[in-house]
Amino acid sequence: xxxxxxxxxxAIFEALVLGLGFALSGNNYLMLLAAQVLLFAVFVAAWNIIxxxxxQLDLASSAxxxxxxxxxxxxWMKLNVPPLLGVFAGGAVAMGLAVLIGLPTFRFGVKEVxxxxxxxSLVVILNNLFRYTMGPWDFYLPSKWGLIYLRPRTxxxxxxxxxxxxxxxxxxxxxxxxxxxxxxxxxxxxxxxxSESIGIDTRSYKLRALAIYSFITGAAGFLQIVIxxxxxxxxxDTSQAIxxxxxGIIGGLGSISGSIASAVIFRTLGEYLRSxxxxxxxxxxxxxxxxxxxIVGVLKPEGLAGLFNQIRRWLGK
Amino acid sequence: xxxxxxxxxxxxxxxxxxxxxxFYAIVxxxxxxxxxxxxxxxxAHGDLIMISAYFTWLLSMTLNLDPLFSMLLxxxxxxxxxxxIQKGLINPVLGKEPLIQIAVTVGLGFVLQNIALGYFKAExxxxxxxxxxxxxxxxxxxxxxxxxxxAVVSLVVLILLSRFLAKTKLGxxxxxxxxxxxxxxxxxxxxxxxxxxxxxxGMVLIGVxxxxxxxMGQVTPYLGTSFSLVSWVAVALAGLGSIQGLIISAIIxxxxxxxxxxxxxxxxxxVVYLIFFFILWFKPRGLFARR
Numbered sequence: 001x002x003x004x005x006x007x008x009x010x011a012i013f014e015a016l017v018l019g020l021g022f023a024l025s026g027n028n029y030l031m032l033l034a035a036q037v038l039l040f041a042v043f044v045a046a047w048n049i050i051x052x053x054x055x056q057l058d059l060a061s062s063a064x065x066x067x068x069x070x071x072x073x074x075x076w077m078k079l080n081v082p083p084l085l086g087v088f089a090g091g092a093v094a095m096g097l098a099v100l101i102g103l104p105t106f107r108f109g110v111k112e113v114x115x116x117x118x119x120x121s122l123v124v125i126l127n128n129l130f131r132y133t134m135g136p137w138d139f140y141l142p143s144k145w146g147l148i149y150l151r152p153r154t155x156x157x158x159x160x161x162x163x164x165x166x167x168x169x170x171x172x173x174x175x176x177x178x179x180x181x182x183x184x185x186x187x188x189x190x191x192x193x194x195s196e197s198i199g200i201d202t203r204s205y206k207l208r209a210l211a212i213y214s215f216i217t218g219a220a221g222f223l224q225i226v227i228x229x230x231x232x233x234x235x236x237d238t239s240q241a242i243x244x245x246x247x248g249i250i251g252g253l254g255s256i257s258g259s260i261a262s263a264v265i266f267r268t269l270g271e272y273l274r275s276x277x278x279x280x281x282x283x284x285x286x287x288x289x290x291x292x293x294x295i296v297g298v299l300k301p302e303g304l305a306g307l308f309n310q311i312r313r314w315l316g317k
Numbered sequence: 318x319x320x321x322x323x324x325x326x327x328x329x330x331x332x333x334x335x336x337x338x339x340f341y342a343i344v345x346x347x348x349x350x351x352x353x354x355x356x357x358x359x360x361a362h363g364d365l366i367m368i369s370a371y372f373t374w375l376l377s378m379t380l381n382l383d384p385l386f387s388m389l390l391x392x393x394x395x396x397x398x399x400x401x402i403q404k405g406l407i408n409p410v411l412g413k414e415p416l417i418q419i420a421v422t423v424g425l426g427f428v429l430q431n432i433a434l435g436y437f438k439a440e441x442x443x444x445x446x447x448x449x450x451x452x453x454x455x456x457x458x459x460x461x462x463x464x465x466x467x468a469v470v471s472l473v474v475l476i477l478l479s480r481f482l483a484k485t486k487l488g489x490x491x492x493x494x495x496x497x498x499x500x501x502x503x504x505x506x507x508x509x510x511x512x513x514x515x516x517x518x519g520m521v522l523i524g525v526x527x528x529x530x531x532x533m534g535q536v537t538p539y540l541g542t543s544f545s546l547v548s549w550v551a552v553a554l555a556g557l558g559s560i561q562g563l564i565i566s567a568i569i570x571x572x573x574x575x576x577x578x579x580x581x582x583x584x585x586x587x588v589v590y591l592i593f594f595f596i597l598w599f600k601p602r603g604l605f606a607r608r
Binding site for chain 1: 410418424428542584586599601
């Protein structure tokens with residue numbers, strides 16, 4: 001399941017991440033950016049389960065993120081449930097909604113473009129409903145800090161917490177990918193009809209992938225709110241959801257290393273562009289994502305993962 | 318509010334909804350045509366409308382011309398741009414998996430959106446004094462001229478489109494390709510040329526939608542997302558292959574949205590997308606599909 005090659009790769013990746021964390025720990029601004037980049041990688045890695053492995057182009061990542069995060073925050077603010085426990089409730093609520101919608105959706109065979117559109121419109125529906133119930137205001141988290149609130153005093157500790165979550169999500173990905181369910185999911189991605197004809201319960205497996213993805217995204221959503229230290233209906237953001245799917249595609253569908261690499265590289269580059277040229281040219285970072293996506297789609301559909309393989313072959317020669 | 322007031326308010330929303338729906342029909346027509354004939358999934362549709370709306374606005378401001386007229390100037394240019402997009406971006410992904418098509422067109426949409434944001438910034442842009450800006454009352458209801466005009470123009474353009482598809486050689490070829498690409502090819506139809514012209518004509522319809530929008534409202538870089546979604550909802554509701562079906566579906570959407578805004582303006586789109594969910598679940602071929 002977890003062979004040596006994977007563990008070594010993970011160890012090297014962690015050494016890099018922690019090294020970077022220590023190097024930046026003096027600079028609050030850069031530390032916060034690094035935490036944001038890492039959290040983005042968490043969302044992309046979770047998306048990889050439904051989008052990359054199963055091939056369902058889900059565009060509702062930000063909906064599950066916001067729903068889970070807001071649930072956790074409200075439990076904390078109204079009922080005094082510490083977020084360390086609350087995140088599981090947040091994940092469960094996001095998963096509950098995903099399954100509730102997923103059941104009829106997969107039952108009636110909604111797929112491809114229609115699945116993408118349905119999930120994209122889910123973000124808008126929730127955005128509208130939350131604007132209706134919450135109003136246009138920003139709600140700030142209580143001024144309490146501590147591990148039990150998942151809200152440490154320094155950005156370096158926040159970075160470490162997000163890093164732990166990222167490792168967990170990577171391990172979940174590897175586990176799924178190398179077990180029976182992973183093979184089923186990939187066969188659904190390659191040819192759903194054929195998978196069904198050899199006896200795979202495609203509906204149930206798609207639903208499982210959706211449930212795992214939405215639970216992780218919902219649980220991690222609170223960390224996004226911790227970074228902003230406030231929440232509003234604007235968390236339900238279509239372009240955030242699309243960006244996450246874009247990273248998964250640029251990275252190469254189903255490749256966990258590729259999607260994390262693309263999330264880290266392009267989000268970092270994007271943040272850099274935004275901070276240096278954002279005043280002159282807002283949206284330059286997203287423009288870059290768009291151009292990359294076109295290039296990958298037209299020239300190299302297997303994404304960064306394909307590039308990695310090519311380099312590996314070239315080095316092996 | 319007395320029941321009578323409520324009835325009048327609802328009636329007003331239905332009237333506005335029908336006008337809005339006719340406008341949505343022209344918004345969705347380009348997508349329906351391109352998706353139907355070429356089987357290409359275009360997620361950039363709304364963003365193409367958005368960028369064309371800026372184009373119309375720019376012409377209107379520099380020439381001091383009403384959007385309804387500057388729109389006419391944009392159409393031939395958009396036709397040429399359509400040829401270019403088809404050659405450069407769409408042709409390479411024709412017949413590829415849906416995911417790749419979605420990826421490329423989402424990428425195109427992101428590029429257009431952020432070019433607009435970078436160049437025009439986020440403040441809404443509108444033409445200050447459109448030709449039709451007033452309104453008149455009809456019994457207890459108010460009719461806004463700009464909405465009426467845009468509804469009438471889109472209806473006329475759609476009738477012309479349906480004549481074109483029914484009567485001309487190119488239109489027949491487009492319908493033949495929609496129904497069965499392989500047989501159409503065997504009958505000697507140059508499918509590549511049909512695709513090229515379909516996309517270009519789709520761009521012209523996009524230009525008309527953009528011009529009508531500028532007569533009624535303002536454009537922001539984020540306008541595209543909602544136009545894309547509404548167009549896809551209309552296509553899902555209508556099914557492929559019938560312009561009348563598309564018009565009726567678009568009117569249903571417009572009225573639903575209008576009545577939704579009676580509850581609260583912030584949930585009007587939620588109402589439309591809920592309809593979308595139920596259509597996909599229970600009537601995935603749409604209400605008026607020819608096949």
